[in-house]
Amino acid sequence: MTLAMNEPVQYQFRLFVAGDTTNSAQAIANLRALCRAHLPDRHTIEIVDVFHEPARALADGVFMTPTLVKLGPLPGQRIVGTLSQLHAVLQALGLGGIAE
């Protein structure tokens, strides 16, 4: 097993949040915890505050916050909500196997 052969897949996330509302803060915490536990060193998280960058929310068609957008690997996926149900979130992100 070499790192070169098994180049880990990089998970790219963009999380739209609405300021420091409860839902948004929870989502950020949940996502970070998930990544730490299941995708150590192979994830990037970009956090977009819709109040600061409404144009990006409009461009991405994000109207419900928080919204997690999985940009990579494909297929992309959107999850709306606080991401509080860990198993369901992993399933949705195609990480079901890891959870086990």
Added chain:
Amino acid sequence: MKSTHIAPGPVPKKALTGIVGLDEITGGGLPHGRTTLLVGGPGSGKTIFALQFLAYGARSVDEPGIFVAFEESADRIVANADGFGWKLPELRDKKLFFIDAQPAPDLIQLGNFDLGGMLAVLEAKVSEMGARRIVFDAIDIVLALMPDDAARRREIYGLHAWLLQHGLTGIITAKAGSEVTTTETKQGEQPFGFMQFMVDCSVVLNHFVVQGGSQRSLRVQKYRGSSFDENESPFLIGKNGFEAAVARPIDRSALKASKERVSSGIERLDTMLGGGYYRGATVLITGVPGTAKTTLCGAFAEAACLRGERTLFVSFDADSNEVVRDLSSVGIGLETHVENGCLRMISARSLTGSAESFLVRLTALAKDHGARCVIVDPVSTWIKSNDGIGVQGVAERLIDWSKSEGITLLCTSLHDALSNSGIGSVSQQMATLADTWIQLDYLVQSGERNRGLAIIKSRGTSHSNQVRELILSDSGVTLADIYTAGGEVLMGTLRWEKESAERVAVEVAEVAAELKRVRLDAEQTELEMRVRSLQTELVAKQTEKELLTRTTAINERDLTRGDNQMRELRGADVAPPESK
């Protein structure tokens, strides 16, 4: 301001919707800077209502708007509204911004969420384009995604607060009957009950079927701080969008009763009416089929067009082209008026819908055409399409509308409808309300049917009480005096016979008089001759008499002289003795 509701403080500012009828019902539009909830079933016209409100704002009152589409895509909404002539693509982006906020079908929802993203986007857009109006179409879609009622309530209140804070005039539409049912939702609760309490104005749209006919209606359920028409008003989605029937009570004192007369198109009928119909009057012509009701309509239409008045002719029985053709056979030429746009013929035969929706359509058409004269032929067909509920309202509203617009309204009605459908039939209703009621009838006599015309009533005008015969010929329509003989009215051939008999009688009398004159002349001449001959005779007699007198005198003298001579001869005394 008189109001049935106690309006604290000044009347709230209102935002005109540009929706025909609604601005009247609400007394000036939706509450300005407040939120209105629009609830209705599928296909009840919520999106059109909301879109029209935005389009009017953007185009006519310089209030740019934002449309948040939760259900349909913005492109589809714009495309669907293409037929209404609002020219949305022109307004789009600058004055009217569409946001596609449909949740993706594959969207996964895990845990609580809020509409913060949307509000952030809107916040930016509102200040960027100076939006004053906003529509959230089908909010129920996004509410359905929320985990519980508490979340729904929180988001809606958040949204409402945000709208108020920005002073936006908003419409939130939601599907009736699709409210999220959970254990928390009590049975029989108002659709979106909590929203109803929150908003300042609530409008309910209904779409139902009455005896197979589609009927739409609108009702303003609440309007804080303002009086409004609380009744259900029928509406339809017409060529120009949403149009509601206005049941506004007409302030009768504001109506100007015109003294101007307009010609009925038939000279002798005008005479019978003392100069014609009154401008703005409602005229009802009743009669059984084939009594030339349409012909009278045509005559009126032609006269109106010749005066240069725009006229709307709504025909329920026949196609427009047929009406024009048929009328040309009695010398009424409508073709040129149709061609130059003065006369608009509408064939309503193919139209379906309730009587109410016809009324809305009719008023819209008349407004569109700028009509001063409106003809409905026949009104009884129109009303047939209704089940009877609200029929009175329709007739009344039709008349109220025409009067308030100063439109001279000519309606025909089948006599059958009048006699058979009993109280409450529109003809009867119309007959009561109409200013002038003309009755056409057939008179069957000696194997003939002839048309008779009588004016049953004509308000504010002295009118002939006599039945006239209505004669149609290829040169036009005329009325003829009828003959009454022995208590019977004579028409048609009988009238003609009577007329010719009278003519003959006159001729005979003339000849007889001539004859008599000649005879008298002769007699006079004869007498004169006799006088002359008698005079001659007289002269002769006088001469004779003179002669006689003279002769006698001579004789006497001769005699006397003879005597004396004799005596002289005899030598006797000059004076003979008395006795011998």
